[in-house]
Amino acid sequence: MELIELWQQLEPRSWLRALSTFALVALLIPVSLPLARRWGLMDNPGGRKQHDGAIPVTGGAVILLGLLASYALFETSWTVRTIVFISGAVVLVVVGQLDDKYDLRWTWRISVQALAALAMAWLAGVTAHNLQDVFGFAAANIGLLAIPFTVFAVVGVINALNMADGVDGLAGSLALVSLALFTCFALYAGDLYLAERLLALGGAVLGFLLWNKRSPWLPRAKVFLGNGGSMLLGFILAWAALRLTQNPAHPVSPVLGPWTLALPLIDCVVLMLRRWRSGASPFKADRNHMHHLLLDAGFTPGKVTVIMAGGSLALGLAAAVAVKLGVYRPALVVLFLGLLLGWYIFTRRRDVAVARLARLRGGAPVPAAALEAARETGEH
Template sequence: MNLFNFSIELGFALPLLTFITALAISYKCYPIIIKVSNLKNLMAEPNQRDVHSTKTPNLGGIGLFIAIYIVIIFLGSYLEFNFLLNLLGAIMAMFFIGLVDDLVGMRPKSKLIGQIVVAFSVILLTNLRIVSLYGLIGIYELPYTVSVGLTVMFFITIINAYNLIDGVDGLAGSFAITANLFFAVFFYFTANYFMCFLSIGVIGALISFLIFNFSNKNKIFMGDTGSMVLGFLLSYQALHILSLDLNENFSIIFSKDFIYIIALFSFPLIDTIRVFFMRIKEGKSPFTADNNHIHHNLLKNGFKHWEISAIASFFTIGVVFLVFLFNKFEINIMTSILALAWLIAATTVKNLNLPFRSFKIYKRSFN
């Protein structure tokens, strides 16, 4: 009996087992990582940009990596052997890029080169790439070299945009859970069981991470170790959606899946585009670190960390639902609607201080 037939007979037992396995393994890892980090002083030192004032272990990505790696091996018979080896090798490479950066620091250029090498290896060895723009600005099938270049850019953009939102407790973890819920549902209805169960496993690992990430006593950050691995997996899962031949029951909803993917990553993409534009406008390098991210603006206006995480998750769900409402429109019209939603969101963040200052004054008048 193969794993597929076994999973059909067990119904929800296999995905549940995957979820529990990832949850339990990562949950057991974090106390050990925190203890070792404290003993060896492997901590994130607070600086002027950080929202935390005390040294905190930042190797939570190790627990995420271990749990996800074991889940991939556990589900390995669902995947072709070359895909399996490539995926395991890719996330291991991303893990070590993040780990080196967390332990001793790494120049942005070096990290970028590492990410490009990993992206190229995935594309060239598995042919997983963006092959069409589905009529966006009149473009359909892409030439091979353009397809490869665009896919590499997609990997780099998603990985680094995700890394940039990891600035407050729970934000990166909550967003990844929301995205993986979307992926799990999509892959289930398209019968891509390996990717579905992988998404469920990632959710399990992230839930246990959030327990410690939100903790006051045993707090831990995912660090670049975690954000590199998760950013890669998010882009990898998204590319699998773009490569699927949709079945009749699902093609009605996701006939324009490229726009749904862009909508799903709206929060990190808006944040990245916004801060890059502001830095360039001020004559700075777009890669200069600052406190102008969306989560910094929300913090300044009195939002708590968990509230910011909830806002990001609900915003993501809302944007995907907005695109769904206009699914019958032509793809360029849908893109225009999405761009307008992004512009409204970015403008709202920029001007948050005005309504919230008025609210605080109004609130004080009744005290």
């Protein structure tokens, strides 16, 4: 079935839901800005934070409001699964906003993320239990390991999105790309119920990006996601990936999950491994993320967002085409691990990696003194 025909399956109600969610979020963002200043929900520059001026961090809260309004207006029945999903989203945003204001210990954030993931797996039954054809078997049910593996995977995705939130528009654009791909996968699987909800979530993210992504009419972001927003988007993407790939009625391979989130996952895993090997906390903020290297190589924030979002889209589409053509699934797993290893080796020496990226751009990297200063600062 052609891509256009896939999208034609959606009913007018689905488009109305997405459009209304988009409009609500886009209109509520400017309303939230003075409230953020009054409540002290601001991201102030200094140290590893190099943006200009204090920026409100209520983007995630407004996306959540759009999500709640969408469900309140368009849901005809509320299942246990829906209630768990909404509850997990609310808890993550609330704790994330508290973290934005009071700078909570990372152990608190991880604990709350794990509890939300546990509720997803245990109460809602959304688990990574069937790794069909990932290891070369028709089915590979991991049984009792399903719940702990699900918690580990969901927490990983949440933190991957959180770590990608370092450039105007980046985390939102990565989430939007993944939601678009997941919506296509849901339509291909014939799951119009899930496709409608993913489309609405995409509308909410797009409404936020109007005020977060740099453009000719927006020279810098007016609002940030905040930790609550990045955790919310990670939670949503993890939920969508599991719903799509763990339903026996869906012809969607579990292999597509990590490929759809490839760049943030690879960046997150490589950095955590490198921090662990150096004896530092895996959650210690630094300035060695993929987007930081691109910035130091001379790419503008806008180009960094385009490169990473475009790369994420290309990898997700390539994996989907490979699955459609019947490529041996374990080969795609090996290729993904190869990309991860390749990025680990490529970034082994930060200055060399930046210089190579600068050559790809056709220019010179940031001077060594600036790179050294960047290494001494930290940015999540």
